[in-house]
Amino acid sequence: xxxxxxxxxxxxxxxxxxxIPTVAEFVAWIGEKYADNPAISDLNQxxxxxxxxxxxxxxxxxxxxxxxPKGAHIAIFDRNSQDAIELFLAVTSAGYVAMNLPSxxxxxxxxxxxxKFDIAxxxxxxxxxxxxxxxxxxxxxxxxxxxxxxxxxxxxDPDQPAAIFFTGGTTGAPKGAVLSHRALMRxxxxxxxxxxxxxxxxxxxxxxxxxxxxxxxxxxxxxxYTGNLIYTCEDMKATIGKxxxxxxxxxxxxxGICDILAGLCKMYGxxxxxxxxxxxxxxxxxxxxxxxxxxxxxxxxxCFGYGLTETANLTSANANALEKPTSIGKIYxxxxxxxxxxxxxxxxxxxxxxxxxxxxxxAEAFSEDGWFKTGDLVxxxxxxxxxxxxxxxxxxxxxxxxxxxxxxLEEPFYADPCVRDAxxxxxxxxxxxVIAVEILPQxxxxxxxxxxxxxxxxxxxxxxxxxxxxxxxRILKVTVRKEDxxxxxxxxxxxxx
Numbered sequence: 001x002x003x004x005x006x007x008x009x010x011x012x013x014x015x016x017x018x019x020i021p022t023v024a025e026f027v028a029w030i031g032e033k034y035a036d037n038p039a040i041s042d043l044n045q046x047x048x049x050x051x052x053x054x055x056x057x058x059x060x061x062x063x064x065x066x067x068x069p070k071g072a073h074i075a076i077f078d079r080n081s082q083d084a085i086e087l088f089l090a091v092t093s094a095g096y097v098a099m100n101l102p103s104x105x106x107x108x109x110x111x112x113x114x115x116k117f118d119i120a121x122x123x124x125x126x127x128x129x130x131x132x133x134x135x136x137x138x139x140x141x142x143x144x145x146x147x148x149x150x151x152x153x154x155x156x157d158p159d160q161p162a163a164i165f166f167t168g169g170t171t172g173a174p175k176g177a178v179l180s181h182r183a184l185m186r187x188x189x190x191x192x193x194x195x196x197x198x199x200x201x202x203x204x205x206x207x208x209x210x211x212x213x214x215x216x217x218x219x220x221x222x223x224x225y226t227g228n229l230i231y232t233c234e235d236m237k238a239t240i241g242k243x244x245x246x247x248x249x250x251x252x253x254x255x256g257i258c259d260i261l262a263g264l265c266k267m268y269g270x271x272x273x274x275x276x277x278x279x280x281x282x283x284x285x286x287x288x289x290x291x292x293x294x295x296x297x298x299x300x301x302x303c304f305g306y307g308l309t310e311t312a313n314l315t316s317a318n319a320n321a322l323e324k325p326t327s328i329g330k331i332y333x334x335x336x337x338x339x340x341x342x343x344x345x346x347x348x349x350x351x352x353x354x355x356x357x358x359x360x361x362x363a364e365a366f367s368e369d370g371w372f373k374t375g376d377l378v379x380x381x382x383x384x385x386x387x388x389x390x391x392x393x394x395x396x397x398x399x400x401x402x403x404x405x406x407x408x409l410e411e412p413f414y415a416d417p418c419v420r421d422a423x424x425x426x427x428x429x430x431x432x433x434v435i436a437v438e439i440l441p442q443x444x445x446x447x448x449x450x451x452x453x454x455x456x457x458x459x460x461x462x463x464x465x466x467x468x469x470x471x472x473x474r475i476l477k478v479t480v481r482k483e484d485x486x487x488x489x490x491x492x493x494x495x496x497x
Contacts, residue, residue: 004330004384005193008319013199017225019189019334021349022181023092023162024153026188026225027056034227037200040082042232043242049227052086057150059090063121064151066139070095072120073164076143077101077110077128079234080206083143085220087123088210092162092181095154099164099176100211107131114138117164117176117356158182164356165213167309176356177309184217186349187312190332191222194250194279195301195319202228202249203276207236207257213313214283219252240264247274252281256491258291259420266444270298279303283313286407288414289325290442296322305329306388308374310365312350315374316386326411327385338371343392344378345371377405394495396426396435398472404435409475412465413437418445418457421485423493429477436477437462440485455480 006014016033020026030039031053039049047055063074074091076098078084084100091098099117101110103125110131114122121139124132132140156162162181166174179187192198204223208215223230231246233239239246240260253261258280264272279301282291287304295302305317306328318329331337335348351372354362366372377390390405397403406424413422420442427436439458446454458480466474485493 004319005190005317005333008193008195009198010196013197016199017189017192019186021158021185022156022160023089023185024095024156024181026185027053027089027093028153030224030227031056034200037227038229039224040085040230040232042082042234043245046229047082049224054150055146056086056090056093057152058147059086059145060094060153061147061149061151062141062145063090063094063096065147066121066141068096068120068139070154071097071160073097073099073118075099075101075114075117075119075122076210077103077105077122077132078125078143079103080208080210080215080232081125081143081234082232083123083125084210085206085230085232087143088163088216092184093153093156094151095156095160097161097164097178100209100216102166102209102211103128105131107134111135156181158185159353161353165309166211167213175358175361178353178356179213179312180353183312183350183352184221186334187213187217187307187314188221188225190312190314190317190334190350191218192225193317193332194281194303196278198226198228200227202226202278203247204228204230204250204252205239205246205248206230206233207239207251207253213309214254214307215252217313218281218283222252243272243274245274247276249276250279250281251277254491255282255287255291256487258282258287258295262291262294263444265294265298273298273300281305283307286410286414287321288419290417292321292325293417306376306386310352310372311346311348311374312352314350315346318385320385324385326415327381327387329386330384331386339378339380340367340371340373342377342379342389344374344376344386346374347371377407396424402472404473409435409437409465409469409473412468413439413461416461418442419461421493423485423495424475425495427477434476435473436479437475438479438481438485440481451482 034049038046039052040047074096076087088098123141123143125143158181161178162184163179164176167177210216282304292302302321303319307313307315316329316331375392379387390407395403409424410422413419421440423438462478
């Protein structure tokens with residue numbers, strides 16, 4: 001399986017990109033290897049890797065001045081700014097544990113997170129400072145904090161915790177997944193694998209929140225691993241409006257943003273993307289085949305994959321989206337995978353250490369012999385490509401005792417170009433439990449037609465899908481939505497609505 005990825009990159013580049021097991025070693029390495037390459041820009045100022053790493057060293061010195069014991073937990077409460085990116089690398093390369101807080105957290109959640117995850121210090125964006133004014137027992141520092149002198153990277157054990165990420169999937173209370181340096185950096189190494197040349201040839205944008213493992217690992221850290229330039233994003237709407245100026249060559253985004261970009265390209269033409277976009281890597285939610293088709297016709301290569309916070313984001317990837325539009329790809333190197341009762345189990349350097357202060361949930365997540373149980377139902381095809389067939393926690397149990405995966409019933413909806421999103425669930429009809437679907441239409445596909453025609457199209461679509469299903473699996477209740485679904489931070493449809 002690994003050769004699939006190794007063959008993507010020119011051999012001379014692959015030889016330069018070895019797996020680095022700690023963030024401390026990584027920061028020292030990029031500062032030396034890519035010293036004069038442009039690293040980070042806010043469109044007003046661009047820093048080279050040497051300049052960025054010098055600033056990270058000065059931030060390490062400031063962190064050291066706080067007098068915290070090594071391994072202390074330090075939160076970063078900011079938008080996707082230069083400060084936030086430098087602070088994450090400074091905290092982790094200094095031997096502390098970083099936690100990026102979502103920028104949308106309200107005051108009670110900030111205080112609750114600090115208590116739950118034993119935050120000793122928090123670096124705060126000025127506009128968020130009022131939300132941290134009442135924190136008790138936490139050192140509160142401006143996100144701009146930096147010392148005059150530098151501090152070297154710490155000597156860090158690869159198995160030492162590096163970061164804690166919120167995770168909870170689409171349902172349930174958020175937990176804190178602890179990623180060691182080894183796990184975090186294995187995820188970052190996996191992010192180098194993209195078709196074609198990768199070293200110093202791309203312009204990225206930090207569009208996805210750094211508090212989300214996909215945005216941090218696949219986006220920001222993957223960019224730095226290959227010596228590329230990243231543009232900060234403190235306001236997503238404003239940044240998307242600047243695509244013609246930034247001229248990105250690669251976008252790491254979720255399908256919801258792909259949909260937005262597809263709509264903007266329809267309004268303003270493909271030049272809205274800047275004219276240099278070569279590749280989109282999408283994840284964190286189901287990627288409808290229509291998006292692959294839309295961007296492929298614009299000459300943009302589309303790749304997507306699968307991962308969880310607990311697997312340092314990157315578990316599998318598909319660089320053959322046109323040939324295998326419903327597959328989540330092949331398993332990345334450095335992992336073992338097996339299917340147990342339909343569920344994907346994994347082992348490897350990229351697996352998380354456990355949920356912070358939650359031994360019960362941690363024990364549930366692993367088998368007795370150390371395999372991580374993903375909770376995802378999958379199958380492999382004869383070429384080793386992986387397909388998600390459902391999620392154990394979402395299974396609908398029929399009256400005859402049979403299990404039905406809502407994801408498997410949703411798949412044909414996503415194949416229809418007139419459907420933006422769909423959610424299959426159990427509901428009641430005339431007092432009886434039935435399988436139901438809520439459909440969000442892709443309204444531009446209907447070109448201003450009356451709502452009655454939209455509803456009729458969806459009812460007919462359900463009838464066509466039902467015709468190919470066993471009678472026990474048929475969808476008996478249909479809701480066509482005028483408003484968007486409630487979504488998670490990664491823009492997945494939230495199933496608990």
